[in-house]
Amino acid sequence: MRRFLLRLVFVLTLPVVLLAVWWAASDSSTDVYWPPLRTILKTFPDVWTADRLRTDALPSILRLSAGYATAAVAGVALGTVIGSYRRVRAVCEPVLEFLRAVPPPVLVPVIMLFAGIGHTMKILVIAIGCVWPILLNTVEGVRAVDSVMAETARSYGVKGFARLRHVVLPSASPQIFAGLRQALSIGIILMVISEMFAASNGLGFTVVQFQRGFAIPDMWTGILVLGLLGFLLSVVFQLVERRVLGWYHGLRATTRRSR
Template structure:
C-alpha cells in the first residue's frame, strides 16, 4: 500500500469517527436549496412589477424558454463557452511552463518578476481596448485578451510554488541523480500543485470577466454582446436572461474547476484533513 492510499484510508476512518460538523448531504442540500429559495423570493417580490427595468421573474423565464428554441442563442452560448475554455487552457499552459522556467532559473526570475508584477497590476479589462486598437475586432482579439489577462495569476502562483519547494526534497532528488525533467515532474510540480491550482481558480474568474468585456466591446457574438444589445434596445427582459445565463455559465465553470482540483489534489486534501483530525 502506498503512502497516499494509506493516508486516504486513515482519513476516511477519521471522518467516520468525527462527532462534530455537518454531514455532507446537509451541505449539498443547502447548496441546492439556497438558490431555489432566492428564486422563489424573486418570483414573489417581482410579481406584478410595473418597473420596466425590473420585470417579473415570470416574464424573464418566459423569454428564456423562447430563447431555447433559437439557434442564434445557442450559437452565442457556444461562442462564449468556447472562447472561455480555449483562452483558459492556453493561459494555464503558458503560465505553468513560464512559471517553471522562471522558478528554476533564479537569476532570470529576478530580472523578469518586476515587469510581471507591473503588468499584473493593470486591471485586466483595461487591456481589452488596447488589443482591439492593435489587432481589431474578431475572435482572435477576444482570445488573446482573455489569455493574456488570465495568464498572470497562474504564472505568479507557479513561480511561488516552485520557489517554495522543500529544500530537503530537492536535495534528495539531486542525491538520486534525477534529471532536471524528473525533478520538475516528480518533485517540484507535485509540491507546487496546490498553489498552481489556486492560481488557476483566480485565473478563471479573471478570464470570465474579460470574456464578457471583450464581447461587449465591438462584438456581435457571445452572451456579453447579446446582453449589451438587449440593454441598448430596451429589451430589459432579454437583458436579464443574458445576465442569468452568464451567471449559470460562470457557476458551472467554477464547479468543474473545483471538481478537477479535488481530483488532482486528493493526496493533499487527505493529508490536510488528517492533520486536522490529529
C-alpha cells in the same frame, strides 16, 4: 449517499433562498428595468432556444476555453522557470508587477489595433487577463517547494525533467490550482467585456443587444445564463481539482483527524 445528499442541500440552500427573496421583492414591481422574476423565467425558454445557444453561448465558451488554456500553459511554464531560478526572478518580478497592474479591459482597444476585431482579439484579451494569477501563483508554489524534498531528490540524482515532474510540479500544484481558480472567474468577466466590442455573436454581445433594444426581460435572461455558466464551470473545475489533487486533500484530511 447520505453525505452526498447533505452536501447537495448545503450547495442549493443559499441559491434557493436568494431566488425566493428575488421573487418576493420583485413580484409587484412595475419598473420596466426591474421586471418580476416570474416574467424573466417565463421569457427564458423563448429566448434561449437551442439555436441561440449554438450561435451565441457556444462561441463564448470556445473563446473562453481557448484563452484560458493559453493562459494556463503560458502561466505554468513561465512561472516554473521564474520560480526555479533566483536571478531570473529578480530580473522579471518588477516587470511582472507592472504588467499585472494594468487592467486587461484597458488593453482591448490596443489589442484590436494588432489583432483586429475577430476571435483572435477576444481570445488574447482573455489570455492576457487570466495569465497573471496563474503565473504568480506558480512562481510562489515553485519557490515554496519543501527544501528537504528537494535535497532528497538531489541526493538520489533526480534531475531535469524527472525532478520537475515528480518533485516541483506536484509540490506546487495546490498553489497552481489556486491561480487557475482565480483565473477562471477573471476569464468569464473578460469574455463578456471582449464581446461587447465590435462583436457579432456571443453572450456579452447578446446581453448588450437586448439592453439597446430595451428588451429588459431578455437582458435579464442573458445575465442568468452567464451566472449558470459560471456555476457549471466552477463545478467542473472542482471535480477536476479534486481528482488531480486527491493526494493533497487526503493528506489534509488525515492531518485534521490526527489533531
